[in-house]
Every structure is written in C-alpha cells, then in structure tokens.
Amino acid sequence: MKYMLLIHAGAVDENGASAECTVEDWMSYDKEVRDAGIHVSSESLADLVTATTVRVGSSGERTVTDGPFAETREVLGGFYVIDVPDLDAALDWAARCPGARGSGAVVVRPVADFGA
C-alpha cells in the first residue's frame, strides 16, 4: 500500500535545515527509508518564491501568476512516497521524519489505487 508523506516543514534556510532539524537529520532519515526497502519516490521542493501558478479559463485563456505565497507553516516543502503494509506503519515513518518536528507537520495521504 502506497502512502504519500507531504512534508509541511517550518522555516528552513537555503540548505533545507531548520531550527528543529539539521541537514544531517534529513540525510539519515532518507537513508533509513531507503534501507528499509519502502522508498518509492521522493523530492524536495525549491523555495516557495520560485513557485508559479497556472489557471486555464473556460474559453481556454491562460493566466500565469507569481506565487502562491502562503503562511510559512502551510508550505509544502517536499514529499516521500513509501510502500508499507498499513496506516500504522505509514504514521510511524511520518513521526520519524524530521519535517514533523517543531513547527512542521507531515500529512499522510494514501495513494489512490484504481486497480482495486
């Protein structure tokens, strides 16, 4: 069963480190996920100031805007997709994620399985 861990980290510096956790914390978490054989995919997102939003209106016109700019606590900083047996296992991995500490939070979403 695949779960996406959406990492809403608190404020981070240019290396992805925050007051609550260091770059080393992230590297060791990443290694644990891979060593456990549950890693499906993962990415870390660039700073929110680089984000651009695209909308297409009813007549097909494209609107491109800078942003969005949200509250720091709501910023999606990255994700993991892991393959584990059940929600308890996914919640355990979420709890170990450095992004869950302090002002951060990790949202656990099951990946929809249209084959079932």
Next chain:
Amino acid sequence: MRDAGRAAGAGAAVEALFREEYGRLLASLVRRFGDLDLAEEVASEAIEAALAHWPAAGVPTRPGAWLLTTARRKAVDRLRRDKAYAARLAVLQVEAERAGPVPPPEADGGLPDERLQLFFTCAHPALAADDRAALVLRCLAGLTTPEVARAFLVPPATMAQRIVRAKKKIRQARIPFRVPGADELPERLPGVLQVLYSIFTEGYAASSGADLQRFDLAEEAIRLARILRRLMPAEREVAGLLALMLLVHARRETRTGPDGGLVLLADQDRSRWDRTMIEEGRALVLAALSGGPPGAYGVQAAIAALHDEAADVATTDWPQIVALYDVLLVLAPSPVVALNRAVAVAMRDGPEAGLRLLDGLAGEARLHAHHPYAAARADLLQRLGRLPEAAAAYREALALAGTEPERAHLRRRLAAVEPSGPDGA
C-alpha cells in the same frame, strides 16, 4: 437488514444473546477476511439465519460457534460470486501478513476472542473522535445505527453517513486490525479508554436535551469496559476506568429527584446507592492503584470511592480527596481538575479558601464556558453571605448549563439568593 430481522420478533433472550455475541463474531470475521464491510454483512446474515432457524430447531449449545460457521460460509459464498472483491481481499491478506499478525488470545469458550484488535481499530487516533465512539458502539456493543444515532441525539441518516465515512477511511487508508505492540501500547491504550469514558459521560450527563441521564449509554460503556478488562487484565488503568464508572454509576438512582431535577451529592439519599456496584468498584480501585505508579483513571476512581464510602458530606474524608486531586493535577493537569480540587479545598478549609482558588482560575479560557465553574463560585459566595455576587454567578451558570435538570436546579438556587425569591435573602 439486521434491524428488520430484529423487528420481526426476536425474543428478548435471543436479542441479548446477539448483543453479547455480535462483537466477538464481527471481530473473528474481520480477522479472517480483513474487511469490515464484508464482516458486517455476513454477521447480519448469520443473525437473520439464526432468527429463522432457532425458534423451530432450538438455540444451539454453542450459539457463538454456530453464528461464526454460518457467517464464514456466507462470506466464502460471497467471495466465490465476486471474484474482483476476492482478489482485492487476497491482496489485503498478503499485506496484513507482511505487517506481522499478532497471535489471537484464546478465550474461555474455545472460540478465539479477537475483539481487542477491533477495539484498537475503532478507537484509532486517525478517526474523528465522535466517530470512534459511534464505531465502538456499533461494532463492539452491537448497537444498530439507529440506536447509536438515538444515543448521540442525531438523526439516523446523519449517523449512518458518519459511520460510512469512518469505515471508508478504515478501508481506504488501511487502518489495521491489530493490537499495538508493547512499545506502542502506552501511546494507544489511553485513546481506547478515552472512547469508553466519553460514551459513559455522554450517558451519565447528557450535554444537551431534556434527560440528565441516559442509562443505556452508561451501561453500554460499563459493559464494554468489562470486556476490555477481561481482555487486558494486567492493564491497571483499564481496572481504574471500570472502577470509576461503577463507583459513579452506583449513585444513578439518587442523582435526580422525583421532578427530574438534579440532586447534588450533599442531598442524595445514600441508602439508595448501589452497594454491590460500590463493592465491585472498590475492589477494582485496589487493583488499579497497586503494583506501580497510579494512573489518572485509578486516582479519579479512588476519589469516587471516598465519596461512596462516606455516610454524609460532613464526614467525607476531604483531606484525602484534596491529596488525590493533587496527584491528579500532576498526572492529568487541566483547569477542570483544578476546579474540582478547589471545591474539595472549600470543604476541607472553608468557603473562603475555596473561593480564593476559584478566583485564581478566572483566567482559564476553558472554564468560561463551563457552567460548573460559575455554579461552584455561586455556591461559595452564597455560603459566605455575599448574595448579590452569588446571584450574578448563578445567572452566569444558568446561561451556560446544557440540560434542563441542571437549569432547574440552578433556578432554584438562584431564587434562594435573590431578594424577590420565594425563600427571601
């Protein structure tokens, strides 16, 4: 379908039997097939089959085993007819085994008792708090959805929606059917106990509506706590929770007067308290408080026991009660516990000492909407002869109280301190 079958005229004895067997039956089926919907469906069909056969053929010697065999056969039939469903469940089973199955504890009757897994699933923290109580009542207490809806004073359609939503989350997010390991238990057991306690308090003092007590819900909570106690005999907080429920429920007959109004502890006819229940509760308090550090439910049960043991309010062991509240404030600090402690201090040291503590809690936002806080202040102000202030506090409590018996009681108290009231000032 289960409801229709029941309405068709099951005898009270058979009805009670189904209530007792339902949780165990459902748990075994969930364990076997890994799917709550399928388990519910075939459990209902097995009960319908029993209602059709037993009146003529007689109740089998092992009704639980009969129901389980019948339900399993129906599940296998269903899976034979629906290959896609069967394939999905097969995947689930393989995944469940990957998670490492927990060997089921054997119960006295020979059938393995797998209800503990179901308790932890229904009370899972990933479910909404209200939904946990509804699922526990439906899956483990064997209440029908309309019965659960009545218990929570919501329309049956609303409750049905909530239960469907919760079951969808269990299935799609794959909340497992398993007992947490020893390392997770300290984190997960309090959640299960909290669900049972919330069912109990909902039944004991309905937060809204005309009746102060809904006996059925409190008794369902006690029944569930007894099951949990049998399943987890070594967990002292389970003993503490059951003790607390019994020691409070022992006073049920005297908590309301003939007119339906609330009767305070001080004015209750203690000869009508349920002695058998008190004795059982006291024995459980001892189990809860020996062999390790005390837990919050054990301490609350000990406080309830001191009230139950006292001949009247004057001879109640208030110093001991204050000492227990001191312990409780460390274990489970909350403004409500601090409020109860202040009331106990008022009984030990006089109203002035209690009022000083209560006024010290005035900054607690949680107490602003909590009518017992205003009512306790009003009572102490009245005892100090500060009647206009007491009247104002009673009015404040009246505006916040949720049940009619509580309001009736507060109106009587208010009338007694108002110059125009029937009792004068």
